[in-house]
Amino acid sequence: MKTHFLRWAAALVVATPFASLAQKTQSYSWDNLPKITQPSFRKDTLNIQKLGAKPDGVTLNTQTINNAINTISQKGGGVVLIPKGIWLTGPIELKSNVNLHIQKSAIVLFTGDKSQYALIEGSYEGKKAARNQSPISATGVENVAITGKGIIDGNGDVWRAVNKAQLTEGQWKEKVASGGVVRADGKAWYPSEQFLKASVEGKSMLLTDGKKPADFADMKDFLRPNLLVLTQCKKVLIDGVTFQNSPAWCLHPLMTENLTIRNVVVKNPEYAQNGDGMDIESCKNFLIEGCTLDVGDDAICIKSGKDEEGRKRGMPTENGIIRNNVVYNGHGGFVIGSEMSGGARNLFVYDCTFMGTDKGLRFKSVRGRGGVVENIYAKNIYMKDIAQEAIFFDMYYFVKFATDSPRDERPIVNEGTPIFRNMKFENIVCHGAKKGIFVRGLPEMPIQNIAIENATLQAEEGAILIDASGITCKNVALLSEKTEPVISIENSQKITFDNIEVSKGAKRFFTISGDRTKSITVIKTKLEQASQKVEWKGGAIESVLSIMP
Template identity: 70%
Template sequence: MTFKTRFVKIALATFGFFNAEAQNPAEYSWTNLPKIQQPVFNKDTVRITTFGAVPDGHTLNTQAINRAIDACSRKGGGVVLVSPGLWITGPIAMKSNVNLHLSEAATLLFTTDKSQYAITEGFYEGKSAARNQSPISGINLENVAITGKGIVDGNGDVWRAVHRSQLTESRWKEKIESGGVLKDDGKTWYPSEQFKKASVENKSMLLTPGKSPKDFEDIKDFLRPNLIVFNNCKKVLLEGVTFQNSAAWCIHPLMCQDLTIRNVRVKNPEYAHNGDGMDIESCKNFLIEGCTLDVGDDAICIKSGKDEEGRKRGIPTENGVIRNNIVYNGHGGFVVGSEMSGGARNIFVQNCTFMGTDKGLRFKSVRGRGGVVEKIYAKDIYMKDIAQEAIFFDLYYFVKFATDGERDMRPVVNEGTPVFRDMQFENIVCNGATKGVFVRGLPEMPVSNIRMENMVLSADTGIELTDSDQIRFKNVKLITQKTKPVVFIENSSKISFDGLQYNDHSETLISVNGERSQDISLQNTDLSKAQKAKEFLKGAQEKSLIIHSGK
């Protein structure tokens, strides 16, 4: 064991990174998936019309809907029925033992009158923040659901800024004519002067010590609400409903247990800033299945708090099953991070299709986050027309490198060091991407112990690994437009390829770079298809690569 390895292990133990199994003794596998408890409701039904709700697309039904929910909960729970119609409403507060059921052709359309939304204590990207009240919310509840075949529409366009480049000329003209104000350069539309001022001056919405929600009235317009927030709830079900046009994130369960999201549709415009589909944050035991997403940011995203605040919370997102979902647009199909300071583990992703997303399987973090992401399993993942990388790890999220491309090489491991390790991906097909696999860890904490098997990746370029350790590829076929090189490795160790297939007449098969590269092996691979099988650059030594005979 090298000094560096001993140092890293001691540091990890010091900061508690080896305590995950002690806290979570359950062992899960594809044959022993996490179990998720479902909510159970009384059969009693309460109609919102009984309390005076009117589906005329004009009447504000906030009080009627909330009275119906409250009455149902006080009687022991049951179904609150929203029948067909266009129901205008302000914020809805869910209650325990209530299933809010939207009939087919029923739409809950949230009012554009921002005075109806109180400024409350909430969270923004994993930190305590002032937010406008969410259109639908619940805190400290048990047995709660939103079901049916109706639509929940957050009217998000009245809350969002948009850049001219994101819209067609005709839609840009419509946006200007709708009201709002323009940035001084005329290239960004804001919903109000207040929003513009807060954005241009980079105002913070974080609830720092001494700050309360009432201190943010001067930037109220800027505090975009998430569409649905369930906080510290148990046995939550979202099923069948279409959730769309959120001002910020769409579905945000926070610190919930036994969460099921089944057969829902999530839709946001491509230009929706922070228009995530689902952000599962610090939740335990969850199932996401049969869902279709078409959104403006990450689609299905795993989070657990940000930086020191997230580490102090110390609640990982764990024990999840994500299967049979389709993502049509988004920054990532399945995503972990970047706010993952509480960690994530025991998550199984299966039978998902990503079509036209920026990235496919996306893992992101940065120095200062901390947290351990481990035991993530993905299989039977099918991708088409991925704009960037099919499989992506980057621990330099939003870091701007110097013009020479050099990274900060400080070998410091502390509580803010993110750890991504122990994952397995298999049966992955991608038809179209800029890069098949991209992994970039930290010099002091490489991305480690990732196994990728049985993959066919058609992309402009093949595989790029930097600061990676114990990455194993088996039965991987790379169909690439650029073949110089097919595989690029820099300052990585214990990298193995078994049964690698690649294009005939490739210029260079494998390029090893950096003096820290070592223990790289290649076997069961036909080297004769490459004009040059190997090269060593930037201080890499020939002994770092072992090619096993046979082909």
């Protein structure tokens, strides 16, 4: 759908520093999905127990496990076998051509001794930062895997702070008794005085002004690692393993190509701060299928760097398939943002179930991020008991307003303006949510060209569109308990509703507001389903609405 606005925006892209984000890429469709190359391995196998590792949960096996990985890699590749037992270890570094196979009934338990984790240059929300070394990591390797039916436990509770309100009384007492310190107001627990001091003082972990990781030794406890970090790797397979109790994010592939995550279970407590399940950042050609997630933050999340640093990296997350996954607890089932400054494109999400997540399909950003998110397709998404919105777009992430509507400020579009456009969602079912659809763009850059077809959304509220352009809802049932109005439109253009069903007893079908609202078309929809058809507010005029049979 080409409009005057889009032609203007396209011309602006050519004339501004973010022109590189609009480069041509291969076109994909449901009939032409991205292809992901799988790794392969020699059958040569080395059992860590034969090298002296002990599965007693007491012996620290760090050196033995890493020696086994190095030995197999240097011999041309193969399998490093972790058999049944509890294997206590420090950081593990993966190498090329090695399949780390964790047998069923095996638990790889990472030590709570933080001295075992070196301070390194890592990444935090897309920016260079001091971090503790990740329990499992790899940089620049190729043809690598973690497979099996075993469990990898990050021992995250020794790293994380937690608020008293997030725990039961019994859990809180147990936490306090375990050690650590309680904040002066008695409302939060911290693993150490060092962590408390860094947190309360708001210390930064970013590597700026020539700082080195060693300069952060006085706040080491605060620099929680992600459980698994794969940086600039190629041909990666993660299959069958359970990852749990991550100190921060759980699975974090970064600038990695040809990645497969299959039949994986990811578990974090609900109170796990930054306890994301999977953060796929600036990756190309990836498949996530058959996974189950129950986590403390976003579940399956797409990222590509933050603000100027992410734009300079210029690596979108692209050409991805996300299918046949189940998400239980999480801040979002499938999420893009908010650190998406390098962009995201050509993503296909289908046959997924979200049960009890805060939000379902979640897209978030804010002024200053920049980046283009486009060509996102989702179908056959089934949701139940969503705490907030089933379908959610918000360009005011972490911005607070006195009301639901932002001020009508329109700064000049520049490289920091996020662009979300060209998406299609079909066959979407939600049984229970606070809102069915929530779209809030920026006055200077609306959310553009989103099509929702064949959806049934049972929610307290129907649909809210603010600063949106080219939104189409076709064959959509908005079965909302709050029926006044079912659909709210504010300062939006080129909006089409085709064959819309609302709940019986709806009091008002539309509230249309804002003097920038234009071109609303209603097709094959009986506005008589509601006792009042339209309420006009805030400078909107009746001539913007066209009703067609």
